[in-house]
Amino acid sequence: xxxxxxxxxxxxxxxxxxxxxxxxxxxxxxxxxxxxxxxxxxxxxxxxxxxxxxxxxxxxxxxxxxxxxxxxxxxxxxxxxxxxxxxxxxxxxxxxxxxxxxxxxxxxxxxxxxxxxxxxxxxxxxxxxxxxxxxxxxxxxxxxxxxxxxxxxxxxxxxxxxxxxxxxxxxxxxxxxxxxxxxxxxxxxxxxxxxxxxxxxxxxxxxxxxxxxxxxxxxxxxxxxxxxxxxxxxxxxxxxxxxxxxxxxxxxxxxxxxxxxxxxxxxxxxxxxxxxxxxxxxxxxxxxxxxxxxxxxxxxxxxxxxxxxxxxxxxxxxxxxxxxxxxxxxxxxxxxxxxxxxxxxxxxxxxxxxxxxxxxxxxxxxxxxxxxxxxxxxxxxxxxxxxxxxxxxxxxxxxxxxxxxxxxxxxxxxxxxxxxxxxxxxxxxxxxxxxxxxxxxxxxxxxxxxxxxxxxxxxxxxxxxxxxxxxxxxxxxxxxxxxxxxxxxxxxxxxxxxxxxxxxxxxxxxxxxxxxxxxxxxxxxxxxxxxxxxxxxxxxxxxxxxxxxxxxxxxxxxxxxxxxxxxxxxxxxxxxxxxxxxxxxxxxxxxxxxxxxxxxxxxxxxxxxxxxxxxxxxxxxxxxxxxxxxxxxxxxxxxxxxxxxxxxxxxxxxxxxxxxxxxxxxxxxxxxxxxxxxxxxxxxxxxxxxx
Ligand code: ADP
Ligand code: MG
Numbered sequence: 001x002x003x004x005x006x007x008x009x010x011x012x013x014x015x016x017x018x019x020x021x022x023x024x025x026x027x028x029x030x031x032x033x034x035x036x037x038x039x040x041x042x043x044x045x046x047x048x049x050x051x052x053x054x055x056x057x058x059x060x061x062x063x064x065x066x067x068x069x070x071x072x073x074x075x076x077x078x079x080x081x082x083x084x085x086x087x088x089x090x091x092x093x094x095x096x097x098x099x100x101x102x103x104x105x106x107x108x109x110x111x112x113x114x115x116x117x118x119x120x121x122x123x124x125x126x127x128x129x130x131x132x133x134x135x136x137x138x139x140x141x142x143x144x145x146x147x148x149x150x151x152x153x154x155x156x157x158x159x160x161x162x163x164x165x166x167x168x169x170x171x172x173x174x175x176x177x178x179x180x181x182x183x184x185x186x187x188x189x190x191x192x193x194x195x196x197x198x199x200x201x202x203x204x205x206x207x208x209x210x211x212x213x214x215x216x217x218x219x220x221x222x223x224x225x226x227x228x229x230x231x232x233x234x235x236x237x238x239x240x241x242x243x244x245x246x247x248x249x250x251x252x253x254x255x256x257x258x259x260x261x262x263x264x265x266x267x268x269x270x271x272x273x274x275x276x277x278x279x280x281x282x283x284x285x286x287x288x289x290x291x292x293x294x295x296x297x298x299x300x301x302x303x304x305x306x307x308x309x310x311x312x313x314x315x316x317x318x319x320x321x322x323x324x325x326x327x328x329x330x331x332x333x334x335x336x337x338x339x340x341x342x343x344x345x346x347x348x349x350x351x352x353x354x355x356x357x358x359x360x361x362x363x364x365x366x367x368x369x370x371x372x373x374x375x376x377x378x379x380x381x382x383x384x385x386x387x388x389x390x391x392x393x394x395x396x397x398x399x400x401x402x403x404x405x406x407x408x409x410x411x412x413x414x415x416x417x418x419x420x421x422x423x424x425x426x427x428x429x430x431x432x433x434x435x436x437x438x439x440x441x442x443x444x445x446x447x448x449x450x451x452x453x454x455x456x457x458x459x460x461x462x463x464x465x466x467x468x469x470x471x472x473x474x475x476x477x478x479x480x481x482x483x484x485x486x487x488x489x490x491x492x493x494x495x496x497x498x499x500x501x502x503x504x505x506x507x508x509x510x511x512x513x514x515x516x517x518x519x520x521x522x523x524x525x526x527x528x529x530x531x532x533x534x535x536x537x538x539x540x541x542x543x544x545x546x547x548x549x550x551x552x553x554x555x556x557x558x559x560x561x562x563x564x565x566x567x568x569x570x571x572x573x574x575x576x577x578x579x580x581x582x583x584x585x586x587x588x589x590x591x592x593x594x595x596x597x598x599x600x601x602x603x604x605x606x607x608x609x610x611x612x613x614x615x616x617x618x619x620x621x622x623x624x625x626x627x628x629x630x631x632x633x634x635x636x637x638x639x640x641x642x643x644x645x646x647x648x649x650x651x652x653x654x655x656x657x658x659x660x661x662x663x664x665x666x667x668x669x670x671x672x673x674x675x676x677x678x679x680x681x682x683x684x685x686x687x688x689x690x691x
Pocket of ligand 2: 294297298392
């Protein structure tokens with residue numbers, strides 16, 4: 001139930017003065033449907049108005065003058081402006097009005113009247129002028145001209161000044177709310193009350209007041225982050241409260257492990273230990289395993305599935321594409337079946353009698369591990385006793401899809417896997433409701449991918465060299481960027497490149513692009529994996545996680561257009577075997593400074609987490625990392641970079657609150673309920689839902 005105190009904020013925007021049928025849709029687009037959304041609009045700049053005289057006027061500044069109107073000069077041609085000559089004791093000022101504005105000016109501001117005028121001062125020849133003054137008022141109304149005026153985001157049909165009026169009215173309707181922050185923390189940070197912070201946000205008196213580091217901005221950001229962290233902590237707590245089968249480490253996994261041709265890395269060990277602790281706890285696990293491509297996440301999942309099988313229950317491993325599912329199956333079915341754990345592969349290709357037989361084996365429990373695609377959660381698929389779901393490339397699945405797989409059993413444990421490195425500072429905001437294990441160490445013996453930036457004017461050299469190595473049996477990816485608005489245009493460019501490469505290199509050039517169906521893509525990828533294709537030209541759809549050990553060259557055209565994280569992901573397609581690999585970043589010179597830095601960091605390191613952290617710094621977050629796609633919340637006040645320290649603090653605070661007052665019954669607890677309602681971030685909201 002929404003606390004009554006918030007009712008004014010939850011009123012529709014049409015309750016604001018002047019927001020009628022015409023304005024409402026515009027304002028809603030800009031802010032949102034309720035008064036709160038308008039009160040939360042943030043000014044992006046501020047106009048400061050000094051009162052001055054003509055002789056002391058500063059060109060380019062917005063200033064206020066008191067003048068007398070002397071004469072009107074009509075436009076002599078339609079494209080000419082109206083000019084009003086005016087003066088004060090120190091000089092002459094011309095007011096200029098283009099277009100239709102001229103008509104009724106003279107009646108409103110007759111010759112001889114005194115007026116206070118405000119606007120940006122320009123020089124026109126020898127004269128000073130103001131084009132379209134922002135205020136033109138009789139002196140007795142001078143107080144209406146604000147000395148500082150916050151400038152709000154605007155939209156066609158809704159100028160900043162109007163938006164400001166609405167924002168200030170929404171603010172005026174905003175009640176004082178009970179304090180939900182810890183008193184000691186407030187004192188330490190010097191934070192104003194919430195209402196005061198919001199008021200200060202709307203009353204900047206200079207650029208400094210717009211900084212994300214002002215006390216009011218930090219307070220508002222912290223409130224928002226705390227609301228979000230609390231919501232996630234509650235979800236986590238709810239999940240933990242749900243009992244799930246306790247699964248002990250069995251005797252199969254150690255045998256499989258002993259047979260592996262390698263030893264687990266320390267990071268793999270830690271992840272496996274985390275998973276085993278969760279599985280044994282009798283609470284539902286939701287754990288994300290984050291690790292670069294090739295860091296060895298699959299092995300960890302396989303060993304967990306072996307534990308589940310040792311207890312007599314079933315697991316499912318779901319991948320977003322058929323080819324990935326197939327590769328997983330090839331990797332894990334051998335070691336598993338070797339030790340008495342039967343596994344099947346189930347994809348969209350299974351049809352008829354073959355499929356029916358697989359389904360029977362799952363339903364009867366004869367099969368303990370199912371690897372597959374979306375085919376795994378179709379309605380007629382039933383498990384005898386599904387206890388663990390593993391989702392690879394978890395961001396490629398929707399919440400509903402993950403839940404459908406989990407609903408194939410009772411209280412099914414979840415392992416989600418992701419190769420998108422999220423910087424540690426952001427982990428909490430993106431995955432706060434999951435437990436996270438990071439595999440931040442690569443298996444030994446990998447030769448790092450030699451990475452070079454090459455200007456586009458050396459394309460022919462690159463192609464010639466590619467010809468040589470492909471003739472010797474190497475395989476290469478050639479990535480064409482998505483540059484235009486139209487996929488079709490990009491596709492044309494990729495087709496052209498493929499054709500050109502075919503002429504230089506020979507027929508073994510394939511093309512895969514976003515307009516192909518899943519099956520078509522899979523077929524081309526399979527040919528590439530089988531070595532039938534030497535150079536695979538692709539728009540950026542190269543499947544994450546596809547393992548083509550023989551592919552040793554990655555060429556990326558217009559690399560400067562890609563985000564760092566994306567480049568890193570692409571580069572991760574090669575260097576998977578023991579052979580030397582190369583990544584060529586082709587660019588159109590000249591490079592901007594930030595593009596230069598991005599390409600530099602790639603040459604220097606292969607650590608996905610470090611790269612993600614750098615990307616965050618260089619590009620200022622936002623969507624540079626594909627954060628939205630990976631579930632990064634759309635905050636109003638909090639900025640993932642500027643408020644990084646607050647993210648961690650809010651996470652700590654949320655955990656503490658959940659320990660001390662999980663039901664929110666204390667005085668502070670009650671206030672925290674208001675906070676959550678204010679941001680509408682309750683446990684039930686569709687955040688990244690993994691449990
Ligand atoms: P990810 O899913 O994290 O991209 P995979 O699990 O597919 O990585 O592992 C990539 C490759 O590395 C596989 O061929 C796998 O057998 C191998 N591998 C995994 N762990 C190790 C290890 N500790 N030492 C050597 N090779 C490993
Ligand atoms: Mg993988």
